[in-house]
Amino acid sequence: MSEHIVPKSTYYTIFVLLLVLTYTTVQVAYFDLGPFNVVAALGIAFLKASLVVLFFMHAKWAPKLQKLIMAGALFWLAIMFSFTMMDYLTRFLDVAR
Numbered sequence: 756m757s758e759h760i761v762p763k764s765t766y767y768t769i770f771v772l773l774l775v776l777t778y779t780t781v782q783v784a785y786f787d788l789g790p791f792n793v794v795a796a797l798g799i800a801f802l803k804a805s806l807v808v809l810f811f812m813h814a815k816w817a818p819k820l821q822k823l824i825m826a827g828a829l830f831w832l833a834i835m836f837s838f839t840m841m842d843y844l845t846r847f848l849d850v851a852r
Contacts, residue, residue: 773803776802790844797840808825
């Protein structure tokens with residue numbers, strides 16, 4: 756099995772992009788978006804996690820079976836996040852009654 760060689764410039768680019776996304780997360784926290792603060796934070800966190808998995812864990816160049824397993828795990832994670840968001844976004848409905 757041959758190893759895929761990634762240039763160092765790719766790692767540096769992803770690192771800088773992760774720093775920019777971290778800064779964006781901090782800046783978004785200062786805005787009052789109501790219940791969508793959590794949605795924005797989770798969206799940015801998902802993007803950062805995707806970059807780490809794809810490039811630093813070399814999932815971009817993984818065999819098809821590994822990609823299928825990772826896709827299944829991400830699908831399951833999306834289900835869990837959707838249940839969490841349904842609970843979080845409907846909490847204020849009971850208080851208004």
